[in-house]
Amino acid sequence: MLTIKDLHASIEDKAILNGINLEVKPGEVHAIMGPNGSGKSTLASVLAGREDYEVTQGSVEFNGQDLLELSPEDRAREGVFLAFQYPVEIPGVSTTNFLKTALNQVREYRGEEPLDAVSFLTRMKEKMKLVEIDQALLSRSLNEGFSGGEKKRNEIFQMAMLEPKLAILDETDSGLDIDALRIVANGVNKLKTPENATIVVTHYQRLLDYIVPDFVHVLYKGRIVKSGTKELAKELEEKGYDWIKEEIDAQT
Ligand code: ADP
Ligand code: MG
Ligand code: MG
Numbered sequence: 001m002l003t004i005k006d007l008h009a010s011i012e013d014k015a016i017l018n019g020i021n022l023e024v025k026p027g028e029v030h031a032i033m034g035p036n037g038s039g040k041s042t043l044a045s046v047l048a049g050r051e052d053y054e055v056t057q058g059s060v061e062f063n064g065q066d067l068l069e070l071s072p073e074d075r076a077r078e079g080v081f082l083a084f085q086y087p088v089e090i091p092g093v094s095t096t097n098f099l100k101t102a103l104n105q106v107r108e109y110r111g112e113e114p115l116d117a118v119s120f121l122t123r124m125k126e127k128m129k130l131v132e133i134d135q136a137l138l139s140r141s142l143n144e145g146f147s148g149g150e151k152k153r154n155e156i157f158q159m160a161m162l163e164p165k166l167a168i169l170d171e172t173d174s175g176l177d178i179d180a181l182r183i184v185a186n187g188v189n190k191l192k193t194p195e196n197a198t199i200v201v202t203h204y205q206r207l208l209d210y211i212v213p214d215f216v217h218v219l220y221k222g223r224i225v226k227s228g229t230k231e232l233a234k235e236l237e238e239k240g241y242d243w244i245k246e247e248i249d250a251q252t
Contacts, residue, residue: 001026001197002067002166007058008222009046016042018222019058024166027194031208031233032201034219035241040201043219044170047199048082049075062166076102077109079165083155090142095154096124098142099161106162127160131187149180156187167191170201185210205237220248 002024009017016039024030032040046053047060049072060067067075090098104114115123128135133153143151159167169184188198188211200211208216208230216233218226220241225248226232236244 001063003059003061005059005061007043007046007060008056009042009053010056011042011053015056016053016222017046020219020222020224022217022224024197024199026165026197027192028215029188029192029198029200029211029213031211031213031216031230032199032219033203033205033216033233033236035245036203038219039222040203040219041170042222044082044168044199044201047075047168048072048080073105074109076162077106081159081162081164081167083159083167083169091144093142094140095138095142095158099124099158102158102162123161127157130160130190131157131183133157149177149183152180153183156184160187160191163191163196165196166199167196168199168201171203171207181207181210205233208233218244220244 002022004020004022007017007020008015020043022030032043034040042053046055047067049070055068062078062080065078070078100120103120107114131153137146137150137154143154146154169188171184185207188200192198200207200213202208213230213233216228216230217224218232218236226244
């Protein structure tokens with residue numbers, strides 16, 4: 001589904017990603033971990049096509065297409081969903097209207113008819129139940145005045161509605177309370193199918209008590225320096241990141 005080869009990226013001429021290689025297959029959940037400043041959010045942003053980042057080398061293929069050639073909008077329409085570490089607030093646009101527009105844009109892109117009002121509402125109700133979100137939240141301006149937990153819940157709700165092929169979740173490194181963790185995890189677990197894949201970016205092992213990843217990768221200085229299974233995440237929780245830093249710094 002997703003093949004990242006030797007990906008290099010910089011911000012303002014500062015190299016942040018220094019050769020990322022990653023292969024994600026349908027049905028898989030990958031966790032990207034690593035110390036602060038290692039490039040996790042940068043990787044997520046590059047995949048989503050955010051503008052401040054310049055790809056200087058390497059390739060990203062998504063379902064046979066050159067992902068880097070697509071605009072952020074077309075990436076979304078192709079089924080890539082990014083939950084931002086800091087979700088944007090859109091005054092005057094409710095979540096419901098935002099989603100109606102987004103969903104119908106995706107359908108138009110795929111040559112499908114817009115979803116009729118009844119089908120849209122049915123889908124809303126079904127997904128609201130799935131992520132335990134309050135209807136009142138959905139008629140308010142998107143993310144405006146939402147608490148951290150409400151933003152997370154809303155994000156996962158959007159993901160549920162849009163049914164992406166590849167979801168990339170960039171978690172805040174702090175401030176996620178146990179409730180928010182549970183919401184994110186439940187959402188991801190319930191939405192998992194053999195056809196879609198998830199990349200979970202997290203600084204802490206905690207989230208992975210709830211979302212069980214198939215693979216865990218450690219990012220350090222813009223490279224994946226270690227890959228393993230959920231056992232690696234456990235090891236990181238016990239030992240921290242210093243041993244990995246020392247190991248890598250000794251080599252370079
Ligand atoms: P992580 O998510 O792993 O904590 P980031 O991808 O946010 O790491 O950041 C990686 C590095 O890139 C850090 O050194 C950070 O300071 C730098 N960086 C991130 N965004 C910007 C930016 N907009 N301008 C300059 N430097 C940035
Ligand atoms: Mg950070
Ligand atoms: Mg980050």
